[in-house]
Amino acid sequence: MVSIRRVVLDTSVFGLFYFPERNRQAARRAERAINAVRHHAVVAFAPDALLAEFLKMTTRVLSDA
Numbered sequence: 001m002v003s004i005r006r007v008v009l010d011t012s013v014f015g016l017f018y019f020p021e022r023n024r025q026a027a028r029r030a031e032r033a034i035n036a037v038r039h040h041a042v043v044a045f046a047p048d049a050l051l052a053e054f055l056k057m058t059t060r061v062l063s064d065a
Contacts, residue, residue, distance in 0.1 A: 004043050009045075011054050013034065
């Protein structure tokens with residue numbers, strides 16, 4: 001039986017996925033990670049601190065625009 005990998009995603013993965021214009025090559029890698037989670041190829045764990053970090057990063061990106 002094949003075990004499903006467990007991953008802990010961090011803010012950089014989400015940031016690259018939602019703001020791909022910052023780094024296109026890395027965004028493609030981030031997209032693969034997000035898609036693996038969506039298709040249940042991996043089990044993802046996102047700590048509560050991830051939301052706070054993501055909101056800080058998003059606010060910074062949007063205020064720079």
